[in-house]
Amino acid sequence: MKRRTFIKTTALSSLSLAAMSTAFSGVKMPLANELRVNGKRIEARIFELAKFGRDENGRGYRVGYTQGDKEGRAWFMELMKNAGLNPSIDAGGNIIGKRKGKNPSLKPIAFGSHIDMVPDGGNYDGTLGCLSALEVIEILNENKVETNHPLEVIVFANEEGGLIGSRSMVGGLTPEGLEQISQSGLVMGEGIKGIGGNPENLSGSLRKKGDLHAFLELHIEQGGILENENLQIGVVEGIVGILDCIVTIEGFSNHAGTTPMKLRKDALLAASKLVVAVNEIVTGIQGNQVGTVGKIEALPGAYNVVPGKVTLGLEIRDLSWEKIEMILAEIEKRAATIATETKTTITFTPEASFTKPALTDPALQQKINEAAKSLGLSSKFMQSGAGHDSQQIASIAPVGMIFVPSVGGISHSPKEFTKAEDMTNGANVLLQTILSVDQS
Amino acid sequence: MKRRTFIKTTALSSLSLAAMSTAFSGVKMPLANELRVNGKRIEARIFELAKFGRDENGRGYRVGYTQGDKEGRAWFMELMKNAGLNPSIDAGGNIIGKRKGKNPSLKPIAFGSHIDMVPDGGNYDGTLGCLSALEVIEILNENKVETNHPLEVIVFANEEGGLIGSRSMVGGLTPEGLEQISQSGLVMGEGIKGIGGNPENLSGSLRKKGDLHAFLELHIEQGGILENENLQIGVVEGIVGILDCIVTIEGFSNHAGTTPMKLRKDALLAASKLVVAVNEIVTGIQGNQVGTVGKIEALPGAYNVVPGKVTLGLEIRDLSWEKIEMILAEIEKRAATIATETKTTITFTPEASFTKPALTDPALQQKINEAAKSLGLSSKFMQSGAGHDSQQIASIAPVGMIFVPSVGGISHSPKEFTKAEDMTNGANVLLQTILSVDQS
Numbered sequence: 001m002k003r004r005t006f007i008k009t010t011a012l013s014s015l016s017l018a019a020m021s022t023a024f025s026g027v028k029m030p031l032a033n034e035l036r037v038n039g040k041r042i043e044a045r046i047f048e049l050a051k052f053g054r055d056e057n058g059r060g061y062r063v064g065y066t067q068g069d070k071e072g073r074a075w076f077m078e079l080m081k082n083a084g085l086n087p088s089i090d091a092g093g094n095i096i097g098k099r100k101g102k103n104p105s106l107k108p109i110a111f112g113s114h115i116d117m118v119p120d121g122g123n124y125d126g127t128l129g130c131l132s133a134l135e136v137i138e139i140l141n142e143n144k145v146e147t148n149h150p151l152e153v154i155v156f157a158n159e160e161g162g163l164i165g166s167r168s169m170v171g172g173l174t175p176e177g178l179e180q181i182s183q184s185g186l187v188m189g190e191g192i193k194g195i196g197g198n199p200e201n202l203s204g205s206l207r208k209k210g211d212l213h214a215f216l217e218l219h220i221e222q223g224g225i226l227e228n229e230n231l232q233i234g235v236v237e238g239i240v241g242i243l244d245c246i247v248t249i250e251g252f253s254n255h256a257g258t259t260p261m262k263l264r265k266d267a268l269l270a271a272s273k274l275v276v277a278v279n280e281i282v283t284g285i286q287g288n289q290v291g292t293v294g295k296i297e298a299l300p301g302a303y304n305v306v307p308g309k310v311t312l313g314l315e316i317r318d319l320s321w322e323k324i325e326m327i328l329a330e331i332e333k334r335a336a337t338i339a340t341e342t343k344t345t346i347t348f349t350p351e352a353s354f355t356k357p358a359l360t361d362p363a364l365q366q367k368i369n370e371a372a373k374s375l376g377l378s379s380k381f382m383q384s385g386a387g388h389d390s391q392q393i394a395s396i397a398p399v400g401m402i403f404v405p406s407v408g409g410i411s412h413s414p415k416e417f418t419k420a421e422d423m424t425n426g427a428n429v430l431l432q433t434i435l436s437v438d439q440s
Numbered sequence: 441m442k443r444r445t446f447i448k449t450t451a452l453s454s455l456s457l458a459a460m461s462t463a464f465s466g467v468k469m470p471l472a473n474e475l476r477v478n479g480k481r482i483e484a485r486i487f488e489l490a491k492f493g494r495d496e497n498g499r500g501y502r503v504g505y506t507q508g509d510k511e512g513r514a515w516f517m518e519l520m521k522n523a524g525l526n527p528s529i530d531a532g533g534n535i536i537g538k539r540k541g542k543n544p545s546l547k548p549i550a551f552g553s554h555i556d557m558v559p560d561g562g563n564y565d566g567t568l569g570c571l572s573a574l575e576v577i578e579i580l581n582e583n584k585v586e587t588n589h590p591l592e593v594i595v596f597a598n599e600e601g602g603l604i605g606s607r608s609m610v611g612g613l614t615p616e617g618l619e620q621i622s623q624s625g626l627v628m629g630e631g632i633k634g635i636g637g638n639p640e641n642l643s644g645s646l647r648k649k650g651d652l653h654a655f656l657e658l659h660i661e662q663g664g665i666l667e668n669e670n671l672q673i674g675v676v677e678g679i680v681g682i683l684d685c686i687v688t689i690e691g692f693s694n695h696a697g698t699t700p701m702k703l704r705k706d707a708l709l710a711a712s713k714l715v716v717a718v719n720e721i722v723t724g725i726q727g728n729q730v731g732t733v734g735k736i737e738a739l740p741g742a743y744n745v746v747p748g749k750v751t752l753g754l755e756i757r758d759l760s761w762e763k764i765e766m767i768l769a770e771i772e773k774r775a776a777t778i779a780t781e782t783k784t785t786i787t788f789t790p791e792a793s794f795t796k797p798a799l800t801d802p803a804l805q806q807k808i809n810e811a812a813k814s815l816g817l818s819s820k821f822m823q824s825g826a827g828h829d830s831q832q833i834a835s836i837a838p839v840g841m842i843f844v845p846s847v848g849g850i851s852h853s854p855k856e857f858t859k860a861e862d863m864t865n866g867a868n869v870l871l872q873t874i875l876s877v878d879q880s
Contacts, residue, residue, distance in 0.1 A: 222695055222697075222698040223697075223698025223699050223700070223703075224694075224700075224703050225698075228703060240697060242697070242744075244743045254664075254849060255663060255825065255826060255851055256732035256734055256755055256757070256825075257663075257680060257682070257824075257825030257826045258662040258665075258824075258825035258826050258851065259663055259730070260663070260664075260728065260730065261722060261730055262723075263663075263665075263668060263849065266719075268734070269716070269719050272711070272713075272715035273716055275708060275709060276709065276712050279706075279709050282701060283701045290697065290701055291701075292696035292706075292743070292744070292745075293708055294708070294738070294741065294743050294744060294745050295741050296738045298736045301735050302753070303684045303734050303753045303755045304682075304732070304734060304755060305734050307733075307736075313742070313743045314743075315696055315743045315744060384698070385697030385698035386698050409694060409695075409698065409699060409703065
């Protein structure tokens with residue numbers, strides 16, 4: 001019997017619903033592990049979505065809560081409707097589309113990302129995850145696959161504005177947060193209302209621990225590691241924590257012509273030594289931690305004046321908060337030596353808005369990696385250096401993240417690009433991981 | 441005979457005109473080397489002059505060509521008239537007061553400085569040299585001393601705007617220079633006209649080589665060397681040359697979270713290494729050279745972006761132009777190594793507006809030092825790190841400069857301060873040097 005043959009040639013764990021449905025319908029359908037996304041459809045929709053939210057100069061400007069964002073969301077909801085997802089908008093403005101599972105007592109498997117972008121941003125950040133999530137549903141529909149778990153496609157609102165939608169979903173959006181001005185120019189609460197949310201009653205759509213069986217997010221890497229190592233899939237181990245810190249160096253402003261070198265208290269010399277020290281400390285220990293001085297201001301800022309005051313913006317990221325704190329302590333120690341050497345004072349003021357690391361679920365990591373392997377794709381376990389909605393959802397559900405290569409490691413730029421083949425690979429890993437999770 | 445006694449008790453070289461005039465008038469007058477300025481008068485006039493050119497917040501704003509500058513100049517000319525100096529204004533706007541000498545065939549000994557100031561400047565920069573010059577004349581008048589050489593008191597116009605008055609006097613003010621906007625907001629030519637000059641005919645009052653016997657300038661040090669070494673008089677060996685250079689470091693802007701340390705092309709890290717290298721190179725060789733990075737800009741300038749481009753403002757000063765060029769070459773060599781290390785490119789673009797060093801006259805240096813010694817004052821041969829009118833005049837006449845201590849080395853600031861005792865010392869050295877030069 002044909003069906004038997006099928007069962008024999010596939011491992012029991014991959015015995016698919018599709019195969020079973022084939023048996024009943026009599027139409028030959030591929031096995032679940034043979035299901036593949038339609039990469040062309042994903043790519044075409046990437047470009048369709050990219051048309052929404054262009055500024056007068058043609059630059060991408062689908063910033064959360066703007067007209068372009070609203071148009072992109074409307075377009076996406078239409079696609080969801082056509083896919084039978086019956087989309088709705090929760091209190092935080094997130095779009096949620098649902099697909100029933102065979103077993104209504106099981107918690108949903110959710111997946112998705114965001115479609116808002118930074119000003120002058122690219123076409124792949126977030127959108128790939130959303131369009132691939134929709135693609136998964138459509139492939140399941142087309143192949144008449146019914147999962148055990150209900151499925152949810154989530155398009156989080158205003159990710160680039162500070163993970164606002166995902167934050168609201170897990171109770172992390174404070175009344176103060178709602179009062180902040182968003183990149184759109186609107187106060188956050190107004191922005192949420194404008195896209196159909198209900199900021200007065202965020203608790204109405206809170207997801208609690210255990211409400212979701214799992215959350216999966218496919219995303220472009222936004223860095224150059226996969227490309228650099230010629231790999232196809234990144235299995236994300238976690239999203240790094242971020243500590244931002246203002247470093248203030250006070251020396252003494254003096255005439256650059258009349259002040260001998262040995263009488264100077266040059267704040268920029270001290271700052272420069274510190275920038276070099278930050279790099280030495282961060283690169284001097286094992287691991288994937290990064291440390292960046294991205295901002296500098298030297299006052300008064302003239303050729304002929306020894307700088308009296310310098311302000312630096314220091315950022316440290318790692319999967320371990322303890323390591324971040326250890327690195328900061330080491331930098332502060334070196335700063336004390338530099339301050340003495342240069343006759344300056346150096347003070348560190350951490351910004352209030354730090355982000356703690358969010359780890360992904362080890363079982364989901366394994367499932368993603370197995371899915372990649374089963375598809376014949378090379379993979380690597382890695383951290384996410386950028387923030388993602390997954391890190392919010394990690395507080396209420398096991399999360400898994402799949403990365404695909406970014407050409408040149410470029411992101412948040414019109415030059416952001418991911419090859420169609422890599423997008424297809426990522427979407428196939430998402431599909432196979434969902435099916436695998438559904439079976440477990 | 442009383443006169444004989446006088447002659448006997450003084451060295452022949454210091455046989456003074458005052459002593460001789462005493463002989464004829466019958467009134468006992470001090471010997472020339474016994475003449476002393478009236479320090480109280482200088483100090484009182486410093487404060488009187490400081491009243492002119494205050495902005496609405498009471499800050500010093502006697503910027504060249506402004507109303508305050510004009511008022512200060514009118515006040516000063518009135519004092520010159522009272523001292524019999526018969527002041528006039530030359531084509532460049534400089535105020536020149538003349539006092540006849542015994543020998544009309546001798547070239548004048550000139551001395552002076554400027555009374556304009558930087559915005560929010562101090563009360564001593566320039567003004568001390570002008571008021572002491574006037575004081576010298578008044579002391580000579582009061583003691584009925586007639587010099588061999590004619591004397592000239594010069595108040596140079598708009599020194600702080602780029603040595604404009606002294607530049608015009610030696611043919612260094614170009615038609616392009618006249619078109620530049622001055623700190624007053626006026627085009628330079630208009631400014632000169634406004635204070636009574638004649639910018640259309642600058643050649644009318646040009647001074648040529650040999651027109652002046654010598655030029656002497658008393659000035660506050662504007663640095664902290666004399667105070668630091670507890671010395672009273674600085675004998676200036678020369679005014680340093682200045683090379684300003686834009687240094688551009690190009691790396692690659694990238695996401696600070698997703699770009700591993702080893703894949704970065706961090707322009708700020710490269711710039712910081714270069715700032716440290718500049719300091720090492722400049723302090724690593726013998727001499728009084730200074731090297732300063734006073735300006736820095738890092739783009740795009742955000743916590744979460746590796747800086748892709750940094751611009752530095754580098755300045756090197758020394759009495760030797762060859763040394764300045766050697767230091768720049770050394771810095772460029774180190775920059776090449778840093779560029780390779782950091783995967784950046786570093787380019788040096790010297791500003792067109794460099795200043796060549798101007799050396800003072802060695803014989804005048806000796807006379808200044810002897811005058812200080814004869815007055816029982818401690819002294820030191822030193823360079824001037826700041827620019828002065830003397831450096832322009834050095835192209836047509838032997839110049840000498842006298843420095844007195846600046847408290848805390850502070851200048852171009854309301855905190856600029858020189859003790860009354862130090863001002864008096866400086867003015868006495870000026871007086872005694874003029875008399876000594878007149879005898880030589």
